[in-house]
Amino acid sequence: MSEQIKHECGIAMIRLRKPLQYYIDKYGTPLYAANRLYVLMQKQINRGQDGAGIANIKINSKPGTRYISRYRSVDPQAVNFIFNKVAKKYKKAKKGGGDDGMNDAEWIKDNIAFSGEVWLGHLRYGTHGENSIETCHPFLRQNNWRSRNLVMAGNFNMTNVEELFSKLVELGQHPKEKTDTVTVMEKIGHFVDEENQRIFDKYKDEYSNHEITEVIERELDVARILRRSCRDFDGGYTMAGIIGNGASFVVRDPSGIRPAYYYADDEIVVVASEKPAIKSAFNIDYNSIKEINPGHALIINKDGSFGEHEILPALEKKSCSFERIYFSRGTDPDIYRERKKLGKALIPQILKAIDFDLKNTVFSYIPNTAETAFLGLIEGLEDYLSAKRREILLEGKPHLENIEDLLNFRPRVEKLVNKDVKLRTFITNDNDRDVMVANVYDTTYEVIKSGVDTIVVLDDSIVRGTTLEKSILTTLDKLNPKRIIVVSSAPQIRYPDCYGIDMSKMKEFVAFRAALALIEESGQQYILDEVYEKCVASPDSRENFVKDVYSKFEPQEISDKIAQIITSQQVNAEVKVIYQTVENLNKACPEHLGDWYFTGDFPTPGGMRVVNKSFVNFMEGKVIRAY
Numbered sequence: 026m027s028e029q030i031k032h033e034c035g036i037a038m039i040r041l042r043k044p045l046q047y048y049i050d051k052y053g054t055p056l057y058a059a060n061r062l063y064v065l066m067q068k069q070i071n072r073g074q075d076g077a078g079i080a081n082i083k084i085n086s087k088p089g090t091r092y093i094s095r096y097r098s099v100d101p102q103a104v105n106f107i108f109n110k111v112a113k114k115y116k117k118a119k120k121g122g123g124d125d126g127m128n129d130a131e132w133i134k135d136n137i138a139f140s141g142e143v144w145l146g147h148l149r150y151g152t153h154g155e156n157s158i159e160t161c162h163p164f165l166r167q168n169n170w171r172s173r174n175l176v177m178a179g180n181f182n183m184t185n186v187e188e189l190f191s192k193l194v195e196l197g198q199h200p201k202e203k204t205d206t207v208t209v210m211e212k213i214g215h216f217v218d219e220e221n222q223r224i225f226d227k228y229k230d231e232y233s234n235h236e237i238t239e240v241i242e243r244e245l246d247v248a249r250i251l252r253r254s255c256r257d258f259d260g261g262y263t264m265a266g267i268i269g270n271g272a273s274f275v276v277r278d279p280s281g282i283r284p285a286y287y288y289a290d291d292e293i294v295v296v297a298s299e300k301p302a303i304k305s306a307f308n309i310d311y312n313s314i315k316e317i318n319p320g321h322a323l324i325i326n327k328d329g330s331f332g333e334h335e336i337l338p339a340l341e342k343k344s345c346s347f348e349r350i351y352f353s354r355g356t357d358p359d360i361y362r363e364r365k366k367l368g369k370a371l372i373p374q375i376l377k378a379i380d381f382d383l384k385n386t387v388f389s390y391i392p393n394t395a396e397t398a399f400l401g402l403i404e405g406l407e408d409y410l411s412a413k414r415r416e417i418l419l420e421g422k423p424h425l426e427n428i429e430d431l432l433n434f435r436p437r438v439e440k441l442v443n444k445d446v447k448l449r450t451f452i453t454n455d456n457d458r459d460v461m462v463a464n465v466y467d468t469t470y471e472v473i474k475s476g477v478d479t480i481v482v483l484d485d486s487i488v489r490g491t492t493l494e495k496s497i498l499t500t501l502d503k504l505n506p507k508r509i510i511v512v513s514s515a516p517q518i519r520y521p522d523c524y525g526i527d528m529s530k531m532k533e534f535v536a537f538r539a540a541l542a543l544i545e546e547s548g549q550q551y552i553l554d555e556v557y558e559k560c561v562a563s564p565d566s567r568e569n570f571v572k573d574v575y576s577k578f579e580p581q582e583i584s585d586k587i588a589q590i591i592t593s594q595q596v597n598a599e600v601k602v603i604y605q606t607v608e609n610l611n612k613a614c615p616e617h618l619g620d621w622y623f624t625g626d627f628p629t630p631g632g633m634r635v636v637n638k639s640f641v642n643f644m645e646g647k648v649i650r651a652y
Contacts, residue, residue, distance in 0.1 A: 034072055034073050034147060034148055034149050034150050034162070034179070034180040034298075034525075035066070035069035035070075035071075035073050035147070035148035035180065035297070035298045035299070036145075036146070036147055036148075036178055036180055036263060036265045036275070036285070036297065036298050037062055037066050037069065037144075037146035037147075037148075037295075037297050037298075037302065038143075038144065038145050038146070038273065038275060038294075038296040038297075039058050039061055039062050039065070039143075039144040039293060039294075039295050040144075040273055040293065040294040040295075040325045040329070040331075041057075041058055041142040041143075041292070042291060042292055042293060042294065042329040043291075043292055043329075044130060045130035045133065045134065045140065045142065046129075046131075049128055049130055055115070055128075055130065055133050055137075055140060056111075056112075056115065058142075058144050058293075059108065059111055059139060059144070061293075061306045061307065062079065062144045062146050063108045064302070064305055064306040065295070065297050065302045065306045066079075066148060066302075067104055068299070068301060068302035068305045068306065068354070069297060069298055069299055069354075070104065070148065071353075072148050072180075072298060072299070072352070073148030073149045074103075074148075075099065075149045075150055075156045076097065076098060076099040076103055076148075076149040076156055076160070077097070077098055077103035077104050077107060077146070077147060077148050077161065078096065078097035078098070078146070078147050078149075078162050078163050078178065079095070079096055079107055079111075079139075079144065079145065079146045079147075080093065080094065080095040080145045080165070080176045080178075080267065081093070081094045081138070081139045081141045081143065081144050081145075082094075082142070082176065082269065083134055083140065083141030083142065084141065084142050084143070084271035085271075086134070086141075087135075090135065091138065092141065092171070093165070093167075093174060093176065093269065094138040094139045094141070095163060095165060095176070096110055096111070097158050097161040097162075097163075098158070098161070099156050099157060099158060104148070114137055114138055115127075115137060118133075118136055118137045121136070122136060141271075142271065143267050143271055143273050143325075145176060145265055145266075145267055145273070147162035147178035147179075147265075149161050149162060162177070162178035163176045163177060163178040164178070164206060164207070164210050166210055166211070166214045168269070170238070171238070171242065171269040171270050172217075172221055172238070172242045172245055172269055172270040173217060173218055173221050174268065174269025175210065175213065175214050175266060175268060175269070176266060177209070177210045177264065177265065177266040177267075178265050178266075179209070179262060179264035179265060180262070180263045180298060180525065181209070181260055181261060181262030181263065181278075181283060181524075181525065182205060182260050182261060182262075182523060182524050182525045182652075183208070183209065183258060183259060183260035183262070183631075183652075184259045184260050184523050184524075184629065184632060184634065184635050184652045185257070185258075185259040185260070185631050186204070186205045186208055186652070189209070189257060189258070190208050192212070192257060193208065193212060193215070196215055198211060198215065205260070209258070209262075209264065212254050212257075213250065213251070213254040213264075213266065215254075216250045216253045216254045217250055217268060219253075220245060220249060220250050221245070224237075224240065224241045224245070225237055225241060228240050241270075242272075242327055243327065245268065245270065245272060247268070247272050247322070247324045247326075248322065248336065251276050251322050251324075251336045252337070255276060255336055255337055256337065258278070259629050259631035260278065260282075260523070260524055260629065260631060261278050261280070261283045261345070261524030261629075262277070262282070262283055263275060263276070263277050263278070263283040263284065263285040263298065264276050265296065270327050271327045272324070272325065272326050272327045273324075273325045274322050274323065274324045274325070275287070275296045275317060275322060275323045276321070276322035276336055277317045277318070277319055277320065277321060277322070278337075279319050279337045279338060279339050279340045280319055280340045280341065280343040280344075280619070280628040280629065281318075281319030281320075281342045281343065281344045282343060282344065282345055282524050283298075283524070283525060284298050284299065284316075284345070284348055285297075285298065285317040285323075286298070286299065286300045286303060286314050286315065286316055287303075287314070287315055287317060287323055288303050288307065288309055288313055288314050288315070289331060293307075294323075294325050294329075294331050295307065296317075296323060298353075299353050299354055299357065300314045300357050301354050301356040301357050302354075311358060317333065318333060318335075318339065319339045319340065319342055320335060320336055320337040320338060320339035320340070321333045321334060321336060322334050340628065341618075341628070342616070343618055343619035343620075343621070343628040344617040344618070344619050345524070345525075345526075345617065345619045346610060346614050346617050346618065346619050346620050346623075347486075347522075347526060348360075348617065349363050349364070349613075349614045349617050350364070350367065350485055350486060350514060350515045350610075350614075351394055351485050351486060351515070355394070355396075355397045361397055363613050363614045364397040364398045364401065364485075364514070364613075365397060365400055365401030365404065366401060366612070366613035367401060367514040367605060367609070367610065367613045367614075368398035368400065368402035368403075368405065368483065368514055369402060369404055369405035369408075370605065370609035370612070370613060371402060371405070371483075371603065371609075372402065372405035372406065372408075372409060374512075374603050375402075375481060375510070375512060375603065376409065378481075378510050378601055378603060379479050379481065379508075379510065382479070383410075383434070383437075384434075385474065385477055385478050385507075386436075386437065386479045386480075386481055387437045387438075387439050387441070387472065387473060387478055387479070387480050387481070387506075388402065388403065388406070388436055388437065388438050388439075388481045388483075389438070389439055389440060389441035389480065389481070389482045389483070390440075390442070390483040390484070391482065391484040391485070391497065392440075392442060392443070394485050395483050395484050395485040395514065398483060398514040399483050402483060402512075403438060406436045407436070410434065410435075410436070414432065417431065439469060439472045440469060441469050441473075441480065441482065441501060441504070442468060442482060442497060442500070442501070443467045443469070444467075467500065468500045468501060468503060468504060470503075470504065472504075473504040473505065473506050475504075476505060476507055477507055478506050478507060479507055479508040479509075479510060480506045480508070480509045480510065480598075481510045482497070482501065482509065482510070482511055482512065483512045483513075483514060484511065485513070485514045485515060486513055486514070486515040486518065487511070487513045487515075487517075487518070487535060487587070487602070487604075488518050488528065488533070489534065489535055490535030490538075490587060490590060490591040493511060493591045494590070494591040494592070494593055495593070497511075498511075498591060498592065498593070498596050498600060499593065499595055499596060501598075502596045502597055502598050505597070505598075506598050507598065507599065508598055508600070508601065509596075509598045509599070509600050509601070510600075510601045510602075510603060511591075511600070511601070511602050511603070512602075512603045512604075513602070513603070513604045513605060515604070515605055515610065515623070516604050516605050516606060516607050516620070516623040517580065517583060517584070517587075517604050517623065518534050518622050519534060519536045519537060519540075519575060519622070519623060519624075519625065520534075520569075520621060520622050520623075520624075520625045520627075520636050520639075521622070521639045522622050523632055523635040523636075523651070523652050524632070529635075529639065529650050529651060529652070530639065530643070530649075530650075531571075531639050531640055531642075531643040532643055532648075535587050535590060535591065536575075536587065538590060539583045539584075539586035539587045539590060540574050540575050540578065540583060540586075541553075541574075542589075542590070543577075543578050543582060543583070543586055544577075547577070552573060552574060552577065553574070553644065555573065556570050556571060556573050556574055556640060557640065557644045559637075560638070560640055560641045561641060563637075564634065564637065564638065564641075565630075565634060566633065566634075566637065567633050568633065569625040569627065569633055569636050569637065570637055570640070571625060571636050571637060571639075571640045572625045574640075580604065580606075584602045584603065584604055585601075585602070587602050588600045588602040607620055607624055610623070631652070635651045635652045636651075638651040638652070639651035
């Protein structure tokens with residue numbers, strides 16, 4: 026994407042289902058799980074570069090010994106930094122225990138941190154707030170009772186933090202922060218405590234307190250805890266947690282907005298945000314990797330048994346389509362095919378825009394995430410040319426081309442956009458800064474016929490349009506093309522996201538700015554006032570009133586206005602913008618229909634409140650987050 030946007034975090038969990046000695050004997054190292062977790066996190070580094078953290082719990086540790094270990098870091102290479110620290114602990118311990126000690130699971134668990142059976146990793150993309158150790162997951166809620174400890178990490182945003190905070194206060198708590206992470210953990214923690222108390226009260230007349238501890242850890246009903254905890258949540262979430270007794274869980278929202286996948290065999294259970302990470306770490310067949318169902322939790326008990334449990338009734342599945350377009354790694358075979366379909370679906374619009382003049386058109390893309398869609402686009406062009414040849418050669422349709430030229434013609438494909446350096450603006454005025462920004466991208470010269478060729482450049486999404494305006498279009502215009510057509514493999518982003526992506530303010534979207542310009546030009550400013558009045562009068566409405574801002578204009582009208590907005594006075598070429606249609610997006614990604622940022626159809630009531638609140642903030646001049 027030409028404009029980086031921060032997005033969903035990444036999670037990774039490993040549960041060893043056999044004693045540690047088994048892995049030492051089979052794999053020759055006590056760090057089998059640590060090494061696999063490292064791979065899981067590195068293969069998901071695209072999901073979080075603002076920080077990382079890991080936690081580990083030893084099951085059935087002796088009283089008086091530390092059984093929960095945690096490292097977090099905001100180092101630029103946070104994952105490497107953390108696992109280097111773990112490795113140093115083992116190297117230091119080896120000096121004391123020698124080779125015998127490092128091959129003895131009991132000695133290792135008694136003497137080395139991060140030697141437990143349950144591992145949880147997190148990669149953070151901070152959509153809001155500061156980047157500090159305190160904001161990195163996993164979070165830890167501590168207690169002297171082992172089964173009351175809770176470690177949590179997640180990929181989520183809640184739209185109703187105020188409501189959840191109030192419920193905690195009603196329960197008698199005094200939360201230290203009003204953030205969704207702390208609020209969610211304290212809510213789950215409260216019901217962890219209640220579940221402990223329920224079992225204690227049940228058996229207090231039958232067993233001693235010491236004996237009840239073992240009974241509680243054995244009978245702890247994690248599904249019951251999650252059902253009571255999650256019933257008030259409104260948002261997109263995949264939340265992973267470990268209870269101090271070793272039981273663990275990963276719970277997913279009822280609409281399946283945030284992703285979660287798992288694999289299990291007799292040795293391990295592993296969970297990650299992306300399938301390729303699991304494939305790489307364990308070299309298993311893709312078909313054996315399963316998706317956690319929406320509204321369900323994968324629960325792994327203290328004894329290693331596991332299963333999926335319904336926590337909340339599943340709603341219509343609305344998995345985030347941006348995961349497929351941009352966020353997730355394109356090495357997933359399904360995502361790879363879907364991105365190629367997105368590129369191919371654009372062919373009719375592109376051919377019409379270039380007047381079917383392929384001879385004088387050069388195709389390129391914005392590196393690197395648009396590359397796969399670009400491959401699909403080129404395949405689509407090849408299919409079009411094959412169909413034309415068939416019409417002429419087999420069906421005898423009239424043509425102007427020489428037959429030999431027709432047979433030999435191929436689409437003109439060039440790499441025109443290169444982002445090979447990070448330039449700093451240093452201390453400079455605004456004019457100089459714009460000049461510097463324009464040089465972030467470079468181009469390939471002498472491949473465009475001056476004043477004749479059209480450049481078609483594919484991006485996977487256009488959010489704000491500022492990079493196109495200040496850098497890419499200016500760079501391509503140096504080649505002196507006749508036209509520049511910018512193509513987005515995603516539809517117009519019209520509405521804020523409130524489930525994890527850093528897109529929360531209406532004025533940031535170039536599509537919204539285009540609609541405002543069209544409203545002003547057509548003298549229909551009353552539309553804004555009417556939408557504002559509806560939003561203020563019904564703040565809890567489940568209707569998206571902001572749709573009215575766009576309803577008077579056809580999508581192409583908005584695209585044409587966007588083209589005007591992003592074309593600076595320095596650009597001489599004619600500029601046109603083409604967006605993917607929502608219909609083609611849903612055809613390409615039929616199992617991932619979460620398209621609220623394009624359509625305004627938010628899957629939860631909180632989403633509707635957020636979009637209307639975001640518009641109110643815009644009208645009132647408040648540049649703040651709407652949730």
